[in-house]
Amino acid sequence: MKRQKRTTIYDIAQRLNLAASSVSRALSDSPKVNAATKALVLKTALEMNYQQNAMASNLRKGNNPTIGVVVPRINQNFFSNIIAGLEEVTYKKGYNLIICQSNELHAREVDCVNALINQHVSCIIISIAAETGDHNHLQQVLDHHIRLIQFDRVVEELDTFKVINDNERASFEAVTHLIEQGYKRIALLEGPQDINIFRQRKEGYLAALKNNGFPILEELMCENAWTKELGAVATVQLLNLPEPPDAIFASTSDFSALGVLEVATDKGISVPDALGICGYSNEPFTEITSPSITTVDQYSVSMGKTIANLFFQEMEVFEHSVEPKIVSIKPKLIVRKSTQRKISS
Amino acid sequence: MKRQKRTTIYDIAQRLNLAASSVSRALSDSPKVNAATKALVLKTALEMNYQQNAMASNLRKGNNPTIGVVVPRINQNFFSNIIAGLEEVTYKKGYNLIICQSNELHAREVDCVNALINQHVSCIIISIAAETGDHNHLQQVLDHHIRLIQFDRVVEELDTFKVINDNERASFEAVTHLIEQGYKRIALLEGPQDINIFRQRKEGYLAALKNNGFPILEELMCENAWTKELGAVATVQLLNLPEPPDAIFASTSDFSALGVLEVATDKGISVPDALGICGYSNEPFTEITSPSITTVDQYSVSMGKTIANLFFQEMEVFEHSVEPKIVSIKPKLIVRKSTQRKISS
């Protein structure tokens, strides 16, 4: 059985003894076509079950109202919220969203980006994979005159639009809060330092310590404590130190913080009294654990909207070559029980 | 500043003094072109930074290796997992994914579906919105010879491929488990009954009661207890009954179950001893609450993969008009502390 052909403007034109151009104009409500004809065409189109072929239209018009999104993982709270936020805005503008996930792999990210370039999307919105490599693929995007917005995890040296969280500031506030609660030895679980956001969070941590005259202790900083499991491992190590920390800032994620909490609970260490815990991301579960976990909310859905708006307001048309802008969103510290000591400073 | 043109096969052809057709063939590695020429074209294409125009190619070839996905909410654990699973498979096949969310609204769902028809996608994968209406839009999909797969929340009377969970079975097992744990008055928090999955879960509940000779008590069934807040409200009502339930099966979601748990904790009702709680979906947080919540895992990521594979194996080519198939996945009851009584039956 052959694939039956779909009705085109030519079919409509033939049926009505019109030229295809008139049908096209009628359908796009051009003023150059008579009202009666317009109505007739519309009616016939409906009858014949016509649906425009977007590929043909976009090809001819030389633009594709589609935005490509590349994220490390689609099913991660932060990213799926970003996507939801993006969709909310792009939907209203009649744009489509093509979603790809890099699975944190550089090669796959490159693949996805190339596929999106092929698609001639109007814009690519990307948060780079943990496995970083060169960024020729991003340069390629620019070379093909496709707008590029980086968010959250960005390649800083690349001169593009960026929407980021003020990680350093948030981190600074979180650590300051811990200090205010009277914690004296504050450990840091940090992420891969070749990713900007983790560098920034470390900066914030260091700045807060300095600001309060606290010493910087190498043994209290654990690299790569990224997942719940790694967070737990790091915690065990930290607690075995001759002088263990009295607070742990899991700057990588709430999952990591959860690992910390589980180890503490296992060992019968009282949180927040003997150990303060602060996570990052405001995952839904942080509200539910006992005690609930202090964390940093990144306004992810609204960040998605911001990104989309940035495209529509600044980049969709580019009359003049716009100067890439960096939008920084200040995340919010959500203080919960895991850091609220009864004894106060 | 005008948008600079991207290099096309014509540009390459001109540079090499070849016909565009030869360039096209060379790029698609056709045997009709000399190896030396092929190499030359490839090299030149690279030099000139050529990227194929997928719109033109797809238009000519009359197919678009893209799959459209419509879900109620992108940032809901179940759906984002489905999408991740889909992407995993479609990526390998070189297909793109266009994602839309209906926000549980019928009108918006219709909009999304139409946009996808315009795009001439190869397949539409959909889970319908809570706000149901007619399903002309789905019929439209079929009329335009676009493959359609419904999953999870499906319109049963529409003869399409479907991938569903065996909700009734899972629900039956959950309630049976409660009975085995010695609970005697088991309440049900149910979802909108015009959505198939919620009907099925109720069926399973009823079947399990009957199967064990338990009476069906209207006052123990609460409609529309869908969110955490509604779950809490329903729980308060249930607990105020002259004969309150000793177990609550929140068949709508884990969020609902969480609402139940919070009310119980507030009122100092011991879970699982005085009140058993079972949720649905295996949201990550169910493992973390105290006590952890018994729930039903839907294998969402793997379900996504199943859906995509269904398309590639059965529908991508349709030699013969294939008979729509229904794939039913048996979810798994995850027994946790919220239903494990020390006193056993």
Next chain:
DNA sequence: TTTTAGTATGCAATCGATTGCCTGATTATT
């Protein structure tokens, strides 16, 4: 009545890649 303006519509090129068919050149076959 002729000119002008304006309206509605048609013609044909175009977007970029693909592909059936044809041709010229080279090699193989008898």
Next chain:
DNA sequence: AATAATCAGGCAATCGATTGCATACTAAAA
């Protein structure tokens, strides 16, 4: 040496919609 076979490449139509330009027709102005 003549014919057939093979290879490499070119020509031109095609996918479906859009759009600049041309044209036929009507109505208004001179």
